[in-house]
Amino acid sequence: MDHKIFEPQENLKEWVKCYWTLESDFEKTPKKNTIIPDGTMKLIFHYGETYKHHFDNFTSEILPKCFLIGQLTKPYIVEPLGITGSFVVRFQPNGFLPFCKLSIRRIQNTAVSIEELFGLEGKELGDKVLNAKSTEERIELIEFFLLNKLSHKNTIDTIVKSTVDTILAANGQYSVDTLSKQNNTSRRQLTRKFSSTIGLSPKQLSKTVRIQNALKTLLNNQVTSLTDLAYENEYFDQAHFIKDFKEFTGLTPKEFYGDDLKMSLIFDQKK
Numbered sequence: 001m002d003h004k005i006f007e008p009q010e011n012l013k014e015w016v017k018c019y020w021t022l023e024s025d026f027e028k029t030p031k032k033n034t035i036i037p038d039g040t041m042k043l044i045f046h047y048g049e050t051y052k053h054h055f056d057n058f059t060s061e062i063l064p065k066c067f068l069i070g071q072l073t074k075p076y077i078v079e080p081l082g083i084t085g086s087f088v089v090r091f092q093p094n095g096f097l098p099f100c101k102l103s104i105r106r107i108q109n110t111a112v113s114i115e116e117l118f119g120l121e122g123k124e125l126g127d128k129v130l131n132a133k134s135t136e137e138r139i140e141l142i143e144f145f146l147l148n149k150l151s152h153k154n155t156i157d158t159i160v161k162s163t164v165d166t167i168l169a170a171n172g173q174y175s176v177d178t179l180s181k182q183n184n185t186s187r188r189q190l191t192r193k194f195s196s197t198i199g200l201s202p203k204q205l206s207k208t209v210r211i212q213n214a215l216k217t218l219l220n221n222q223v224t225s226l227t228d229l230a231y232e233n234e235y236f237d238q239a240h241f242i243k244d245f246k247e248f249t250g251l252t253p254k255e256f257y258g259d260d261l262k263m264s265l266i267f268d269q270k271k
Contacts, residue, residue: 009143014156015095021135024084032079037072037248039208041096045129048085051078066114066126070107071199075250087138093164093205094197099149104199159183160197172210173234176202211248226253
């Protein structure tokens with residue numbers, strides 16, 4: 001599988017974390033892939049074949065060619081329907097707010113078509129991105145579109161940004177009470193701000209960041225036991241770690257450790 005990451009221009013870094021592309025032959029792509037929550041929303045353009053989303057063992061849907069995937073709070077299972085060619089805009093945890101007319105909270109765990117997000121101009125953008133000849137052209141198209149949208153919006157919420165930065169720097173290991181005190185705000189007010197701007201509570205984002213940090217450690221073979229991994233990420237004990245791990249991946253660490261891990265972390269990586 002060919003996976004590449006690209007930086008956004010300086011004017012968009014407050015909102016866009018990165019762009020990335022994924023290309024793979026159908027035969028070389030796992031039949032079912034687990035997307036692990038990572039605290040960000042993503043605008044996805046399938047210039048190859050699209051994917052199918054499995055709600056459970058019995059229910060599924062064909063995903064649009066161009067869509068936003070809202071904040072995830074549980075594993076999201078997808079299946080390729082052909083050759084993979086995907087261009088993805090990965091937003092900062094609170095980065096999609098200036099571009100969205102829908103409730104951030106209500107699109108949690110949901111795929112929203114680009115037409116529903118942006119109407120006719122969304123469809124036109126999708127067609128242009130799908131027909132572009134290169135990644136550079138796709139980035140140029142999306143940045144022009146986003147900057148035009150951004151020019152009419154208010155600035156970022158400093159309390160939310162400061163708290164997000166703290167959560168990321170601490171790998172999700174601070175309590176909500178600590179985060180509230182650091183920003184001189186109440187727990188209730190902070191949770192309300194997060195819900196409306198990120199689509200997750202501070203606790204949910206912290207849990208997500210902590211699990212992602214544990215997954216990266218597993219991927220890089222930096223620990224000798226699951227007990228060490230649990231304590232390194234400041235879980236109360238191994239049972240607490242396994243419970244959270246299964247909540248986000250659908251599997252225990254031992255069940256999940258293997259090829260699925262690498263595929264899932266394509267949606268996070270180093271960015």
